[in-house]
Amino acid sequence: MAMTMTGEVQLAASRETVWAKLNDVEVLKACIPGCEELNMTGENEMQAVATQKIGPVKARFKGKVQLTDLDPPNGYKISGEGDGGIAGFAKGGATVALTDKDGGTLLTYNVEAQIGGKLAQLGQRLINGAAKKVADDFFQRFAAAVAAG
Amino acid sequence: MSATGIGAAVRRKEDFRFITGKGQYVDDVVRPGETRAVFVRSPHARAKIKSIDVSAARKMPGVIDVLTGADLANDKIGGLICGWMIHSKDGTPMKMAPHPALAATTVNHVGDAVAVVIAATVAQGKDAAEKVKVDYEVLAAVVDPAKAKSGPQIHEIAAKNTIYEWSLGDSKATDTAFANAKHVTKLDIVNNRLAPNAMEPRAALAEYDSGTDQLTLWNTTQNPHVARLVISAFVGIAPEHKLRVIAPDVGGGFGSKIFIYPEEVVCLWASRKVRRPVKWTSDRSEAFVTDAHGRDHVTHAELALDANGKILALRAHTIANLGAYMSTFSSSVPTYLYATLLSGQYDIPQIYCEVDAVYTNTVPVDAYRGAGRPEATFVVERLVEVAARELGLDPAELRKRNFVKSFPHQTPVIMAYDAGDYGASLKKAMELADVKGFSKRKREAARHGKLRGLGYSTYIEACGIAPSQAVGSLGAGVGLWESAEVRVNPTGSVEVLTGTHAHGQGHETTFAQLVSERLGIPFDSVSIVHGDTDKVQFGMGTYGSRSGAVGMSAIVKALDKVEAKAKKVAGFMMEAAEGDIEFKDGKFTVKGTDKSVGWGDVALNAYIAHKFTGAELEPGLKETSFYDPTNFTFPAGCHIAEVEIDIETGKTEIVNWTAVDDFGTVINPMIVEGQVHGGIAQGVGQAMLEGVVYDKEGQLVTGSMMDYTMPRAHDLPSFKVETTETRAPSNPLGIKGCGEAGAIAAPAAVINAITDAIGTEQIAMPATANAVWAALSRATPRAAA
Amino acid sequence: MPSVSMTVNGKPVTGDVEARTLLVQFLRENLRLTGTHVGCDTSQCGACVVHIDGIAAKSCTTLALQCEGAKITTIEGLAEPNGPLHPMQEAFREHHGLQCGYCTPGMIMAALDIVRRKGNDLDEHTIREQLDGNLCRCTGYHNIVKAIAAGAKAMAKGGAPAQAAE
Structure with a gap:
């Protein structure tokens, strides 16, 4: 099951500040819903453990998160691949772009995700809603983190 | 007719246990020390297995063992097989790829099992399965059967993912007939993929007795002996005499429980390894990704007619999706169970059919209620209906002009129809459905903003499967005879051991009716025993509407032998010659005298053996028969569907359903009607509601009953069901079989009715409200509408 | 635990x-x-x-x-041990409202709840609508619907409650 989603969020901080936060593991960890662990394992590569619930399927994903196409302070691509055990898998990525707007920064994102196994079998009707909720939660928290300086 | 004999609507013997919750299905059986198997399944449609790490899972609470495909290979457990050889047009044998019960190197569909956890409880097994780490290298998947030949190659053995390219009929003669035709009707048809969804999910419970080196398998199977044979001879788990297969109460099959599946093999193997009973019970989500699916054909079909609407020829090209592996009988379904029925009820001089069977990264596809014959009927009945509309002929009239009217009739596609009266079932159905009043009802509906349509399906099927020599010549790996043993007890009660199996069909009742009538003994004095290889002689099981035509014929033959021997016993008792004894209504009488003895006395005397010496007659009264039919049987009939469609929403309601079927002799009309009802429901399900959907990556989108639409009570009407009768000449009872008729007839009747209403032929199954609405908005209404 | x-x-x-x-x-x-x-x-x-x-x-x-x-x-x-069947059980048998028997216990229990909510005089439409939560793959529902209508009537006659005696 593939899904795509786009969105934008206006942040009250400079592009450089937003960029720094986007590259701060601790900030990302705090903002990713259900994130239990996020550790740097190499340059621009992290190991993550996160619990996600899609419809009736709740799974704890373990996987790699990679940052690619880095273009400081304008954007990057963050992509991940998670293995949810018997629940299936999820993989996907988001292209994040930063532009100056209204004295702050406009963050636009373009998500492409794919799920498989039991997640797709039982959760496919709910995947769009679930993904939107994850993105909303993330950016709400991220906006708060940016505002907190 | 006696109250419990042939033709009586006897209430079923089996019902008491089911309505009181005392049925014993596999999951209800509990063995001491039982463990539970939980499978780890691939979430990918196609991938290489780079590594499997079970170390963490092994440490989880309650875990007894964790086994993988590598362990299975180490123990030299064989793979699953397809038991029907099909050769391609060029003479090469079908390309059967290896199918290990646990994948070791590659996975080929979502749900393919890669490991199994054996744990004390299901919950502990599931917790541990979460900890099995499988490292996959995901590969591009083949999903669409129509594009399978150009996709990445799934199995090493099958270039272009092609299993076989097979044909039947005379290509040249057919082309010539088409060249000379006045009219050609062409259709592109997708026969939608279905999930069988018997209400009882599959289950297997295996127990190893180390004291006797004996394995017992309780299994949801329609054919316990065939399961034992395949598991012994091909998978190599245990020799046949060391493996007992028990099929207790089985909650519906519809074909899906014919096949030998990985899970029962793994449970058997694991139970010997862990020295404890191992049980697996599928949950519904697992069923969707492991039970063999049905249908899934992509067909282009053409019908050639002359100026008078006489059919000259039919040709079809079909791509049949067999899924990721070849299931037990998968190869026969789109070939000998399909193309051989393309003559329908019609006299068609030339038929040519090509079938390309392909692998895809989807669940294996095999027989599902009707198996090939619904696909054939859909092709023929849609072609005929559309041809009539194109020629401006009444669809019933076009059918009548082309019906086979004299028997025997040899079709150009192997089958030799032996008896039938297609005009009679059509006529009766038209009367019952009040076809005459249809145009009035249509006008009435139009006044309420509704469209009405009427659709026929005059179907034929080949049942009573099957004459062994004939199927052997077509590639079957087994004979398709049936066995029966009639055991008369000293007190005169009777047990019949049958090689068929019942999973809803009511054999305990109908078979007892036959015995009761034949021996003149009370219905309650007869027990039917099936489903246990330790009790019952080898038998072929139940599918293809064969249990009446073939299974009961075997009982008749055994009863003949019982009667012959009982007459000898009676002769000794009454000091009369065997040839002077007459047997009627449970009494043995010396011809022309009033001397007689009853059934019970004869049974007792057969066992106490006081009236004859061992040199004169063997004691006892027990006979066995193996009956091989001389032909298929050909049930046929006419179903008429009438639908009403809401123009605004496309919501389609079936307002009338009429079925007139010729099943030959009917043993129990109540049970026969029930079989027809259930078949129609599955056929209507296919036509209007059901359809397995994979996304382009091979993920199953319709993987639960939330998303795969099963017919519910409010989706269906009550049905008018009647029969006509021409006896089947190929078996002693004249039975043709009734189990699949509804599922075979119904889809074409529904789609013919819907297309009649909406005025376009462009609609695919399932014709959901959305699909009907979309077709309506695309369509240019016919001038007549 | x-x-x-x-x-x-x-x-x-x-x-x-x-x-x-x-x-x-x-x-x-x-x-x-x-x-x-x-x-x-x-x-x-x-x-x-x-x-x-x-x-x-x-x-x-x-x-x-x-x-x-x-x-x-x-x-x-539903029925007393060694006692007669509940009228709804009897109706399923009489009207061939079951084949493989797997959905049957749930069907019978759901049928009794329909009687509890909708009374003993049930038309076909009501029964079909109210059976929305129960699937049967064998019978096509035709005889289940008949059985429930007959069972509901028999319950009124015999005074059997839609809820079994506790």
């Missing part, structure tokens, strides 16, 4: 269960009442329908612990 107590088919029962144990698992595995079946895992099929305090419920979607103190009736508790 927490303990749970309830009355099942008139008998008090107590058992230790994991918090995640479903009522259907408690009935089938702890009490060995295997007449209640599991036909799906998404609460669609109704093979698991039992009565909780007289009201039909899907026991696959009910935790055992939720039923602390409740009165549960399963198919096994």
